[in-house]
Amino acid sequence: MLNYLPILILGIIALVFACGSLIVSSLIGQKKPNEDKLMPYECGVIPVGDARDRYPVRYYIVAMLFIVFDVEAAFMYPWAVLYRDLGLFGFVEMGVFMLILVLGLVYVWQKGALEWE
Amino acid sequence: MIFSLLPEIFCFLMSLVFIIFSLKKQDINFERKAGLILSFINIVLVLLTINHQGLYFSEGYKIDLFSQSVKLLIAIGLFFVFFMADERSESAIKKSYPEFLFFLTSANLGMFMMASAVEFVTLFLSLELSSYSMFVLSGFLKNKKVSAEAGVKYIFIGAVASAISLYGYSLIFGYYVDSSLLSMKFNSITVTKDVMLYIGFIFFLSAFLFKLAVLPFAFWAPDVYQGSDTTVTTYIATVSKVAAVAVLLRIFIYFIPIFESMEKVMLVVAVMTMTLGNVLAVQQKDIKRLLAYSSIAQAGYMMVGIIMMNYKGAAATLFYVFSYLFMNYTVFLVADQIIKEKGDSSIEALRGLSQRSPLLALAMLLALLSLGGVPPFVGFTGKWFIFTSAIDKGYLGLVLIAFLNSVISVYYYLLVARQAYLFEPIDKEPVKTNLFVNLYSYAAIIFIIAAGFYPTLMLSWTEKAIKLLLM
Numbered sequence: 001m002l003n004y005l006p007i008l009i010l011g012i013i014a015l016v017f018a019c020g021s022l023i024v025s026s027l028i029g030q031k032k033p034n035e036d037k038l039m040p041y042e043c044g045v046i047p048v049g050d051a052r053d054r055y056p057v058r059y060y061i062v063a064m065l066f067i068v069f070d071v072e073a074a075f076m077y078p079w080a081v082l083y084r085d086l087g088l089f090g091f092v093e094m095g096v097f098m099l100i101l102v103l104g105l106v107y108v109w110q111k112g113a114l115e116w117e
Numbered sequence: 118m119i120f121s122l123l124p125e126i127f128c129f130l131m132s133l134v135f136i137i138f139s140l141k142k143q144d145i146n147f148e149r150k151a152g153l154i155l156s157f158i159n160i161v162l163v164l165l166t167i168n169h170q171g172l173y174f175s176e177g178y179k180i181d182l183f184s185q186s187v188k189l190l191i192a193i194g195l196f197f198v199f200f201m202a203d204e205r206s207e208s209a210i211k212k213s214y215p216e217f218l219f220f221l222t223s224a225n226l227g228m229f230m231m232a233s234a235v236e237f238v239t240l241f242l243s244l245e246l247s248s249y250s251m252f253v254l255s256g257f258l259k260n261k262k263v264s265a266e267a268g269v270k271y272i273f274i275g276a277v278a279s280a281i282s283l284y285g286y287s288l289i290f291g292y293y294v295d296s297s298l299l300s301m302k303f304n305s306i307t308v309t310k311d312v313m314l315y316i317g318f319i320f321f322l323s324a325f326l327f328k329l330a331v332l333p334f335a336f337w338a339p340d341v342y343q344g345s346d347t348t349v350t351t352y353i354a355t356v357s358k359v360a361a362v363a364v365l366l367r368i369f370i371y372f373i374p375i376f377e378s379m380e381k382v383m384l385v386v387a388v389m390t391m392t393l394g395n396v397l398a399v400q401q402k403d404i405k406r407l408l409a410y411s412s413i414a415q416a417g418y419m420m421v422g423i424i425m426m427n428y429k430g431a432a433a434t435l436f437y438v439f440s441y442l443f444m445n446y447t448v449f450l451v452a453d454q455i456i457k458e459k460g461d462s463s464i465e466a467l468r469g470l471s472q473r474s475p476l477l478a479l480a481m482l483l484a485l486l487s488l489g490g491v492p493p494f495v496g497f498t499g500k501w502f503i504f505t506s507a508i509d510k511g512y513l514g515l516v517l518i519a520f521l522n523s524v525i526s527v528y529y530y531l532l533v534a535r536q537a538y539l540f541e542p543i544d545k546e547p548v549k550t551n552l553f554v555n556l557y558s559y560a561a562i563i564f565i566i567a568a569g570f571y572p573t574l575m576l577s578w579t580e581k582a583i584k585l586l587l588m
Contacts, residue, residue, distance in 0.1 A: 001313060003291065103136055110140045 061113050065105075072101055121169040121180045124162045124188055125229050131155045132222040139215035145204060152218045156196040163189045170585075176297060177236030183582040186435075187232040187363040190442055194356035195225045197446055200553050201348045205457040209258045210346060217257060221352060224250035228360035235298040237286050237321075240364065241279075244324055247360065248275050251353060255345040267344025274337040278327035285320025288313050302371040318375055322368065328361035329416045330409075332390040342409035347456050350405055351449040354412050355442045358419075362438045365423050366431050370586055373426050383424045388518055391417025395525040404452045405462050407529065408445070411488065414526060415441060418519065422503040425510055428583055433502030435579040440487070440495040440568060447484035447561040451477045454548050464533055469542025477548060478537045480558035483565045485534050489527035495568040502576070 040047050079086070079094055086093075108114065119126070134155065138148055167185045172178065198221060202210060210217050227247025234240040252275060256268020292314045293301050327334035342350045369376050376383070394414030401407035419441075422434030451470075452462070454477060459466045471478035487496035500523065504516045568575055 001311070004313070100133075103133060107136055107140060 058113075058116060061108075065108065065113075068101065068104070072097075121166050121171055122173065123166055124159060124192065125226065125233075127159055127162050128222060128226040128229055131159065132219050132226060135215045135219035135222060139213070139219065143215070145211055145214050148214050148218070149199075149203065152199045153196070156192070156199050156222075160189070160192045160196055163192045172235075172299075174239075175236075176299060177239045178230075178233050179235045179299070180233055181582075181585045183367075183435075183586040184233040184363070186578065186582050187359060188229050190359050190439060191225060191228050191232065191356050194352070194359065194442055194446070195221060197450075197557075198348055198352045198356070200557075201351060201450065201453055203551070205549075206348065207258050207261075207346055209260055210348070217254070220250045220254050220257075223247075224254070224352070225356070228356060231360045232363045234364075235367070237289070237296045237298065240298075241283065241286065241324075244282075244328075244364075245279065247357065248279065248324075248328075251349070251357065254349045254352070255341050257349060258346055261344075263344035264346070265344075267341045270337050270344075271341045274334065275324075275327060278324045278334050281320050282322075282324035285317045285323065288317030289321060292317065298367070298371055315375065315379065318368075318372065319379070322365070325361050325364050325368075328357055329365065329419070330358075330413050331416050331420055332386055332393060332413075335390060335393070335413045335416070338413055339406045339409040342412075343403055343405045343462070347405065347449065347453040347462075350408075351446060351453070354408065354449065355445050358412070358416070359438050359442055362419055362423065362434060365420075366434060366583075367586065369423050369426050370431060376424075376426060380424060380426070384421065384512065384515060387417050387420035387424060388515060389417075390414070390420065391519065391522045395522045395529075399525065399529045401529070402464060403462050404456075404464050404467070404533065407464065407533065408448060408452075411526065411530070412445070414522065415445075415488070417522075418500060418503060421507055421515065421519065425503075425506045427506065427510070428580070428587060429509065430503065430506035431586065432576065432580045432583045433499065433506050435583060436502055436572065436576050437496075437499035439575060439579065440499050440565075443561060443564055444484045444487045444496055447480050447558070447565075448488070450554060450557060451481040451484075454550055454554060458549060464536050467533065467536045468540045469545075470537035470548070472545060473542050474548040474550070476555060476558050477550070480561050481537060482534045483562055485530040486527070487565050487569070489530040490523040491527060493569050494565050495572070496565075498569050498572045502572075 040051075075097075076094070079090060083090065134151070135148075138151070163185060166180070167189065168182065169185065170181050173180065199218065202214070202217060204211070224247045227243045227245070227250065230243030231240065231247065234243050252268060252272040255271045256265050258264035289301075290296060292311060295301055323334060326332075327337075330338045341353065345353070391414045394410045394412070394417060398407050398410030398414065401410060419434055419437060422430045422437060425431070452467075454474075455466050455470070456462050467481075470481070483494060487494035490497045490500045500519075504519060507516050507519075
């Protein structure tokens with residue numbers, strides 16, 4: 001049990017820091033209440049309508065595809081760094097990985113998921 | 118090295134082939150034939166590598182007789198399930214048939230890896246590979262609400278079980294600072310009594326207990342079994358159970374010092390599982406629901422054998438799983454013929470099956486009696502081995518409860534058989550089947566009787582496999 005003590009201490013520090021900074025800023029910070037400050041922050045644009053709105057399911061498909069290729073890119077960085085050490089083995093491994101991904105992309109393309117209309 | 122891994126590599130390539138098939142609209146018969154041939158080659162490859170041994174991928178992947186015989190069973194199960202998905206299947210399956218085969222194959226690849234993985238992360242990833250595929254499969258009938266419900270229930274309960282399992286692994290890792298089951302196995306002999314380690318192991322098991330449908334994680338089974346297509350239900354009820362039992366056997370045997378102190382608690386869970394399954398199965402009107410509760414009960418019997426954690430108990434469990442796959446598949450195959458014909462999965466749809474198709478009725482009757490543990494059949498022999506191993510350890514009371522449970526189960530299995538044998542059929546037309554169904558029925562009848570009388574061949578095989586596991 002004692003081995004987990006550092007994690008507990010880390011948690012307590014995080015909690016104290018988060019609560020502490022809120023409390024301290026509310027104690028010693030300036031207070032100029034303003035109606036605009038109560039509005040939800042949306043990059044400076046004045047919010048329109050309810051946030052819980054329906055939007056096309058296509059967004060999800062694009063988002064999923066984005067994540068797949070995003071992760072792929074992240075995975076290729078360490079491989080590129082170690083390319084010389086890994087040699088042919090690394091190249092073949094990455095080739096197999098890319099093959100699966102490309103096959104998935106071809107599948108998605110063929111099924112028409114990339115067409116917006 | 119590459120030769121021993123052929124079944125996995127082939128299974129992977131097979132899944133790619135199905136993806137390529139799905140790109141272009143093809144004749145369903147061609148796809149089906151290709152699937153059957155490929156899955157048959159898969160069985161052959163497992164058979165070719167059955168006596169191989171070795172450790173691969175930085176000692177994270179173990180090939181031995183135990184893993185290969187489990188893989189053989191999984192490959193046979195896949196072949197059978199491919200046979201069930203034919204031109205009479207639901208239109209949603211026929212419409213995207215290659216995808217259906219693809220998900221079955223990728224689930225199969227995950228299970229192959231589950232049988233061999235001896236490293237926690239590999240084990241967990243292979244579990245997820247098979248789980249994700251089965252989540253999709255259970256919700257495959259897009260036009261049916263029950264199927265969507267099954268998919269959603271399966272994925273939610275499965276995700277929670279996986280999350281608990283990962284948390285448990287983090288605790289185990291915090292204790293050993295290692296992820297290899299093999300090196301931990303030797304460390305566990307000099308284990309200190311640390312509560313967190315025990316909690317970690319119990320939590321880690323949750324994802325596998327979920328797959329096997331053991332009590333705290335059993336409540337998905339009836340809805341998922343009923344909602345998914347019968348092909349998928351068969352896969353969940355037979356093949357995925359085999360893989361889960363294989364992993365549980367491995368973990369329990371590798372960490373005997375840890376699980377020994379929890380033996381009694383786990384046995385109580387096993388008894389509760391079988392009692393719940395059997396009591397709730399009695400009043401079911403739907404054959405798939407009834408089989409779901411019966412499979413919960415069967416998981417309870419298997420858990421007894423796993424928890425014995427000795428040579429005899431483990432060999433008996435493996436034997437029982439072997440026979441369980443065939444018995445359960447027989448019942449599902451017969452039920453599937455009726456469901457495809459009538460589109461109705463109630464027990465009453467089986468009315469008068471003995472007059473319409475004596476062969477199917479007999480195969481189903483024998484499989485049901487065997488599942489219930491009636492003496493000359495293979496299910497009885499398997500249960501006998503499991504329960505004698507429990508008596509050897511001194512759990513006589515447990516065996517008495519399990520025996521009472523068997524009696525209840527015979528009652529509801531015979532309720533199904535009663536519909537087939539004692540009632541007049543509404544229409545006397547013979548059930549439409551194909552050659553495979555007939556051939557399989559003959560084979561199942563022979564197997565259930567022959568292996569019941571002469572279990573030595575199969576038992577010596579499982580004993581050999583377990584001996585390698587214990588090393």
